[in-house]
Amino acid sequence: DGDSLDVMERRAYTPPRCEVFENGPTALEPQNQYRFDINKAASEQLPHLIDNRVEKVVPASGGEVEGYARPRTIGIVFSGGPAPGGHNVIAGLYDAAKKANPENRVYGFILGQDGIIEGNVCELTDERVNKYRNLGGFCMIKTGRTKIDTRTKMRLSIATCKKLGLDALVVVGGDDSNTNAAFMAEAMIDEGIQVIGVPKTIDGDIQVKDADGKSLCAISFGFHSAARSFARNIGDLCTDGSSDVKYWHFCKVMGRVASHLALEVALQTHANLTLIGEDLAEYVDHDRVEKARAEGTVDYTAYGMTLRHLSRVVCDAIVRRAAVGKNYGVVVIPEGVLEFINEVQVFIIKLNTIISEYNDVHDTDFHSDFISLDAKLEYLRRLVRGIRKTGPATIWNARDDELFSDIPEFFKAGLLMERDSHGNFQFSQVETDRVILELVKDYLGILKEKGRYKVGIEDSYFSNTLARAGLSDESYGPVLFRNYGVGHFLLVKEELISLKTLKQALVRAELLEEEDPVPAAIVKIYEKSVPKLKVQTHFYGYDGRGSDPTKFDCTYTYNLGMTAFSLIAGGSTGQMVGIRNLEKPFEEWEPIGIPVAPLMHLEERGGKMKLVLEKSVVELDSNAFRLVKAMREKWMAASTGPDPYRKPGAIRFRGELEEDKPMTLSLNSL
Amino acid sequence: DGDSLDVMERRAYTPPRCEVFENGPTALEPQNQYRFDINKAASEQLPHLIDNRVEKVVPASGGEVEGYARPRTIGIVFSGGPAPGGHNVIAGLYDAAKKANPENRVYGFILGQDGIIEGNVCELTDERVNKYRNLGGFCMIKTGRTKIDTRTKMRLSIATCKKLGLDALVVVGGDDSNTNAAFMAEAMIDEGIQVIGVPKTIDGDIQVKDADGKSLCAISFGFHSAARSFARNIGDLCTDGSSDVKYWHFCKVMGRVASHLALEVALQTHANLTLIGEDLAEYVDHDRVEKARAEGTVDYTAYGMTLRHLSRVVCDAIVRRAAVGKNYGVVVIPEGVLEFINEVQVFIIKLNTIISEYNDVHDTDFHSDFISLDAKLEYLRRLVRGIRKTGPATIWNARDDELFSDIPEFFKAGLLMERDSHGNFQFSQVETDRVILELVKDYLGILKEKGRYKVGIEDSYFSNTLARAGLSDESYGPVLFRNYGVGHFLLVKEELISLKTLKQALVRAELLEEEDPVPAAIVKIYEKSVPKLKVQTHFYGYDGRGSDPTKFDCTYTYNLGMTAFSLIAGGSTGQMVGIRNLEKPFEEWEPIGIPVAPLMHLEERGGKMKLVLEKSVVELDSNAFRLVKAMREKWMAASTGPDPYRKPGAIRFRGELEEDKPMTLSLNSL
Structure with a gap:
């Protein structure tokens, strides 16, 4: 049907297998060198799993061989947004299962966990699996966002699994899905159904370490491929920009909780400016701190970057490049950058408080009483003017008012809009790049009037x-x-x-x-x-999510799938698969099982305390961040001479590979 | 400096040369089989060039050899937006020049024609040229948008060329730049400076035929690479969409005057719906035609698609896919689609007339008298109500009013905004995808209320x-x-x-x-x-413009550069380079010179009649369009079973190539 050669080559390719998978049956060996700080709630809610240990996949010996080969029925399901490599998790699981015993059966649940609850399932065959080998997306069995988080759903899921005669279920998903998988494992222990998780997210924010900082999962699958996809497009924009020399390209890239993708893109492309949310959050206004110290006080507003200061950082790059005749450039912005701005978080907390106190005091609804943005703003101004001396007035002060007045109208409206059903602010509704762009335009206008924004x-x-x-x-x-x-x-x-x-x-x-x-x-x-600022905004996300996996992700996920089978055959449950030493040469890769329950801790989600896995954000003392920070001046290239852009090139599937892993991974392991 | 392997391999690669370039010196052979309809104005304004004929590059013989090898100084300049392959035009020219005579010098003018006017130039060396071989962008010497269209600019340009001792100038640019190059050729004839054009545009709308329809330039360079870049991203969106099954992706792709890029993307990806502007323009509402015929009249509004009908075409795809449970899909929209909507063109003409008549009658300014959109709309409604029985009232009728009321507010405002200095409507200010999306949302809302939009x-x-x-x-x-x-x-x-x-x-x-x-x-x-329409909009353009060239574009442009040298060595001027038989195997490629003056005709540009080259739009009887039309139902896939998406895969620079040319080119030559 017109398949491209690229697709046909991908289908025909078999990634290398870790040595332990080359040599027949495997067994599991508990690894006692890893330590975890156990959470009490986790210990209470997951009593059968809390003592799980890290398990290493090793060659089977003696009686283990028979257990490995006994016939099994296994189900697999995708959960959450697609990540390149998912199909190879299935292929690795399928190949390992069929090699262990040709009678083994593998079922795919359709459309995510709904497929488990509703019994929407198909048996995987050679034909079906071969069609998707080394190809992107989750199209083979699709995905969904349902969690099995009620008794009814759990009961229905167990019924489906029992009807199919499942020995084990493999859940490929993000941190929440892996947490959910552990709860399913706990609930299904009595039924003899094992549940194994496969950590997945293009955002790169699942990075697992034990309590001593020993790495268990250095990066989740899909991250490398998505980052390379974004980097290809953004690298091409760098090329276009430095040819046509008249546009600033503002590129938003996926990554809400952490800025790993933006960091990798910075390393791949040497874009002129890359905002890293974690860096902004740590910003300290030393002038303000000193001033307060001199006055014998403490200025808490000096900690964390303000929107105003953020716009200055971007404007600084624009103005300095203009001064050397470069009225163009490329900025990379992580999708979640506003969540790292202390000021925005403070606004959200204060406005939440003001709105809920208003509702309490007046026994009415703030949003019904003040429908227009103007009416809402006028209420806030009244608070400042002290017309209302009691109640919430004290938490909205003149500085809040001043900072708030800087914000573009549509973002003000956003911050003052109705909260979701949990009373949470909906960051996903905000057009991050537009907020930043409006602030930048405003401030550049001021600089232009002051004569400080000129083309050299x-x-x-x-x-x-x-x-x-x-x-x-x-x-x-x-x-x-x-x-x-x-x-x-x-x-x-x-x-x-x-x-x-x-x-x-x-x-x-x-x-x-x-x-x-x-x-x-x-x-x-x-x-x-006289500069004319022409900006083009871009969002790279869904396209990268759907891109075909790099060779790294192909190999990584294929071996994750094989590891999942080894964990099942070894009798594990409530574990996530992982591969240690990803940063080292392939020969040193070490397939393991990672215990989920001991990693859990409590966090507030939707107004309730929940057991979750911690998301991993960019560490400011990591080599990768330090390199990007050290190169900031060079890559901004506010100097004569050419821009030091780097062209990452196409994703290479054949021939020599320029890199076999993400740059951040390699750098951080140095 | 961290160059990727991909980049290093590209730099090291030398594209194959057409046979005539392999065998030493070349000469030119006039081709009398091509015929042109000469425009009188062209004949008057370009007297020295109007009799130019197609020239074929052939092996030199006898006395021609010496002339070929005599020392020369050549300048080259880029004009307009970047297109992948531009650097190889330079490399081909440079390699041919240095091979013909190592004493030959090639200069690059910096930042487009401004470089010629202002003498901003650098000599090209091995080091400089080698750095950019087979790489995208115009970064080596950058580009600009200035035309040499005044006596002063022409005088300064000639001075620069004489100062450098130029024998010839090569202009790489779009249709306007090639027209401009012909005028430069005419003006520089007395100075003995030859001017050769190289047709460039990613839009694919430079396709040259003689008066009998014989093809001289089947496609411009850069088109293939940009289309493949867009197709990769859009193919990845198809993968993501059919995994996550909850988004409609609206993808705008570059191409203002013609929809060639959208057509090629359709062939490459099998997206569910691709709008082709040229197709919409030809739409006939047969019901309306019949009704008028029955009444003994003619309904001119029945010809050409309305915005309302366009939104129905998109909604039809959304509703029909939803009916088979597919609440997701991918739509490809050419950037210039609104320019093909007859109704929009009629609005623009009518509103232009109304505004200018108002200004004439009242000796004032419409936009000053009616500042707000409401005020402008009220004036239009008064025209309909016939309050003003005289003057412009007759051209704005009830049907106009009805159709206009369908349009989203921001597009109404756009249509009623001030014209540019030539009184032209500025299409580039309109967010095409937003206009269509708003119309689609409105109509889907109606269908939902009527119960006709349901998920099966x-x-x-x-x-x-x-x-x-x-x-x-x-x-x-x-x-x-x-x-x-x-x-x-x-x-x-x-x-x-x-x-x-x-x-x-x-x-x-x-x-x-x-x-x-x-x-x-x-x-x-x-x-x-109950369907929830979630739409993500995307614009692919600048990234594709800056992408690295496909092997087809690498080879094509390298040979175009060589052809440019052969035309210079053969004494040509006022010609564009071209390669005939691009659609055939490489062995049959035929480097030629194409006469520009005989191709010119008069068109209105900015309120004046100007000599231009005709842009080539998608022909509705071409094989490529007919195939896309025939596959419409299949690719819409409003049926059970998987979507027949095609993954075009990465641009393959090494190994076997799946296709060595654009699909539209191959199909249209069958």
């Missing part, structure tokens, strides 16, 4: 242009520029903010009579110095 | 769900569905548009007592049948 004029261009017009560059230079004779790129003086002020300056310098027009060559130079 | 429920899912709840599917089926017992996907009856109407129906059918609640299983089925 190359000195040779200036002298040539004036020479052609028969004018003396030495006469005009000192009048026009603040750095004439010094800089390679000449900057028009700050006070020259219009042709009128320019003319006045020329008249004052006796280079022009009041009644004469400004010479055309001078007008040309001046107009070239 | 698989019959087995229905019977299983009811069985689990202990309910009889045979009792409930006929009450709930309009096609119970017939369809594989069951459609809830149109009149059941809420849980309330559902309950009433159950009570009427005596399946429920008035005081009892609707059973949970029935509620679940009903809620599953």
Whole structure:
């Protein structure tokens, strides 16, 4: 049906298997060198799983061989957004199961956990599995977002599993799905059904360590492929931008809770500016801290970056590049960046409090009483003015009012809109890049008026242009520029903010009579110095999620699938599969089972305390972040000479591979 | 500096050369079999070029060899947006020049034609050229948008060329740049400077034929690479969409004047719906035509698609896929689609006329008199109501008013905004995808209210769900569905548009007592049948423009560069380079020179008649379009079974190539 050669080659390819899978049956060996801080709630709610240990897949010996080969029926399900490599988890599981015993059966549940609850299932065959080997997406059995989190759903799920005669269920999903899988494992222990999780997220925020910091899962599958997909597009924008030299490209990339994808894209492309949410959150305004200290107080607002300051960071890059004639560039913005802005979090908390206190005091609904944005804003202003001396007035002060007034209208409206059913602010409704872009435009407007945002004029261009017009560059230079004779790129003086002020300056310098027009060559130079900001916004996300896996992800996921079978054959339940030493050469990869229950801790989710796995954010002392930080000036390239962009190139599936893993992974293991 | 292997391999690669370039010096052979309809204005304005003929590059013989090898100095410049392959035009020109005579020099003008006017130039060296071989973008010498269209600019350009001692200038650009290059050729004839054009555009709308339809340039360079880049991303969205099954992806792709890129993407990806502007423009509402004929009149509004009808085409795909449970899909929209909507063009003409007549009559400015959108709309309504019986009232009628009221507010505002300095409507200011999305949402809302937009429920899912709840599917089926017992996907009856109407129906059918609640299983089925439209919009353009060239574009452009040198060495001027038989195997490629002046005709541009090259739009009787049209139903896939998406895969630079040219090119040459 017109399949491309690329697809046919991918289907025909078999990734290498870790040595332990090459040599027949496997067994499991508990690893006692890993330690976990056990949470009490986890211990109470998952009593059969809390003592699980890390298990290493090893060659089977003696009596283990028979158990490995006994016939089994296994189900597998996808949960949550697609990640490249998912199909290879199925292929690895399927191949291992069929190799262990050709009678083994593997079922795929359709459309996620709903397929388990409703018994929507299909048996996997060679034909079906072979069609999707090494190909992206979760299309083979599709995915869904249902969790099995009620007694009814659990009962129905168990009924389905029993009807199919399942020995084990494999859940491929994110942190919440793996938590859910552990609860299913606990609930199904009496039925003799094992449940194994496979950690998946393109965001890269599942990174598991034991209590001593020993790495168990260095990166989740799909991250590398998605990052490479985004990097290809953003690298192409760098190429286009530095050819056409007139656009700033604002590229939002997926990654809500952590900025790992943005960090990897920065390393892959050397974009001019990459915002890392975790970095912004740690920002400290030292001037403000010092000032407070001098006054004998503490200024808590000095900690964490404000929106205003964030816009200045972006503007700084734009203004500094313009000064060397580069009125273009590429900014990478993680989708979740606003969640790292302390000020935004404070606004959300304060506004939540104000709204709920208003509702309590008035026994009515804030959103019904103040329908328009103006009405809501006026209420807030009244709080500041102290018209209401009691109640919530104290938490909304003049500084809040000032900072709030900086925010674009639509984001103000967003912050003041109705909360979701749990009273939480819905970050996903906010157009992050638009918020930042509006702030940047506002501030650039101010800088332009102040004469501090100018396009630098190359000195040779200036002298040539004036020479052609028969004018003396030495006469005009000192009048026009603040750095004439010094800089390679000449900057028009700050006070020259219009042709009128320019003319006045020329008249004052006796280079022009009041009644004469400004010479055309001078007008040309001046107009070239006035920047026009043209921005194109982009969002790379769904396309990367659906991209075909890199060879790293192909190999990683195929072996994860095999590991899942080994855990099942070894009698495990409530474990996640993992591969240790991912950062090392393939020969050193070590398939393991990771205990889920001991990793859990309590977090507030939707207004309730829940047992969850901790998300891993970008560590500011990691090598990868430190490198990106160290390269910031170089990659911003606010200097003469070419931009040091890096072209990551196409995802290479054949031939020599330039890199066999994510750059962040390699760097962080140095 | 961290270059990727992909980049290093590209740099090291030398594309194959057409046979004539392998065998030493070349000469030119006039081809008299091509015929052109000469425009009188072209003949007057380009007297030295109007008799140019097609020239074929052939092996040199005798005295030609010496002329070929004599030392030359050549300049090259990029004009307009980047297109993948541009660097190889330079490499081909450079390699041919250096091979012909190592003393030959090639200069690159920086930042487009401004580089010529201002003498901003650099000499090209091995080091500089080798850095960019087979790589995308125009970064080596950058590009610009200036045209040399005044006497002053021409004088300065000639001065630059003479100062450098140029024998010839090569202009790589779009149709306008090639026209401009011909005028430069005419102006520089007395100076002995030859000017050669290289046709470039990713849009694919430069396709040159002689008066008899013989193809001279079947496709411009860059088209293939950009289309493949878009297709990769959109193919990945198809994969993601059919995994996560909850989004409609609206993908806008570049291409303002013609829909070639969208057509190629359709062939590459089999997206569910691809709008082709040229097709919409040809639409005829046969019902309306018949009705008018019966009344003895002619209804000119029946010709060309309306916005309302366009939204119905998109909604039809959404509704029909929902009916088989597919509440997701991918739509490809060419950037310029609105320009093909007859109704929009009519609005623009009518509103232009109304505004300018108002200004004439009142000796004032429409936009100053009616500042708000409401005020402008009220004026239009007054015209309809005939309050003003004279003047422009006659051209704005009730049907205009009705159609106009359908349009989203922001597009109404756009249509009524101030024109550019030539009085033209600025299409580039309109967010095409947003206009279509708003119309689609409006109409889907209507269809939902009428009960005609429902998600189909698989019959087995229905019977299983009811069985689990202990309910009889045979009792409930006929009450709930309009096609119970017939369809594989069951459609809830149109009149059941809420849980309330559902309950009433159950009570009427005596399946429920008035005081009892609707059973949970029935509620679940009903809620599953209610569609939630979630749309993600995407724009693929700049990234594709900056992508690395396909092998086809690498080879094509390298040989175009060589052809440019052969034309120069053969003494040509005012010609564009081209390669005939691009659609055939490489061995049959035939490097030629194409005369520009004989191709010119007059068109209105910016309020004036100008000599231009005709843009080539999608031909509705071409094989490529006919295939896409024939596959429409299949690719829409409003049927059970999987979506027949095609994954185009990564751009293959190494190994076997799945296709060595654009699909549209191959199909149209069959």
